[in-house]
Amino acid sequence: MTTDAVRDDMRDPELPGRLLTAERDVLIPLLRARPDTDFALRTACPGWTVRHVLAHCSAALIRVVESRFEKGVFSPECNDRDIAERSGRSNQEIVDELERGMTEAGAAIAKAGGVLDGVALGEWIHAGDVREAFGEPGAYAGAGLPLALELLVRISRDRGHVALHADVDDLDAPLVLGAAPGDKPPARYIGGAGVLLRLYSGRPVVGARYELAGVAEAELNLFG
Known part of the structure; x- marks a missing residue:
């Protein structure tokens, strides 16, 4: 895995869309193959099942596609309303909407000039939440990982987040975040x-092997 694009200071407006479509091609077939009972599994998001996570993800992407950004959008209260509005839909109807959002949102994110890039990264993280709930290996890895890392570097710099030098397994060069x-x-x-x-997404790391110095775990959370 190379990191040339990760070190490039030029924003790639198409990157979030590529991440979404890459994840779509992996996640949607997985979801369509699962029984309805699996949508009731608990996730790393407090109080949310797989169904809740997917309803939130599909709602957020459709808001991006349709440019619906009223006051308080993406707040916990807004997220809860979006989930409740989908309570009468079947699991597969939610998956249908999610597939549409992951297909169409990239163009809108590209036009937004960077302010919506975090939505794409958040969607990828939530896909990891779902895979973890299903017991899938490498929940927060897979084919989209290089794109997710590239976007993580970009967003952490744009937000002026804490400076971090990361020596990541299997990368040719360190990441500078x-x-x-x-x-x-x-x-x-x-x-x-x-x-x-x-x-960086505030997910549990219990039992993971890593070294972190000069910053507390909680300080790295981009979404907290």
Whole structure:
């Protein structure tokens, strides 16, 4: 796995869309093959089942596609309303909507100039939540991982997040995340890519093998 694109300072507006479609091609067939009982499994998101996560994801993407960004959009209250509005739909109807959103949202995200890039990364993380609930191996990894890492680097820099130098397993070169460190040396991470993404999304890392110095785990969370 190379990191040339990760080190490039130019924003790639098509990157979020590529991540969404790559994940669509893996996640949607998985969902269509699962029985309805699996949609009731609990996820890493407190209080949310697989169905809740998918309803939230499909709603968020359709909001992007349809440019519906009223006050309080993507707040916990808004998310709960979006999920409740889909309570009468079948699991497969929610999957249908999710497939449409993952197909169409990339163009809208590209036109937004970067402000919606986090939606694509959040969708990829939630796909990991679903895979983990299903007991799938490599829940926060897979074919979309290089794109997710590239987007993580971009978003962490754009948001001026804590500076981190990450020596990630199987990468040819370190990842440089967050703002320029200035006078203070950057925090350091050594470990797997999947664990790194768990840390940046506030997911549990119990039992994972990694090293983190110069920053607390909670400080890395981009979505908390």
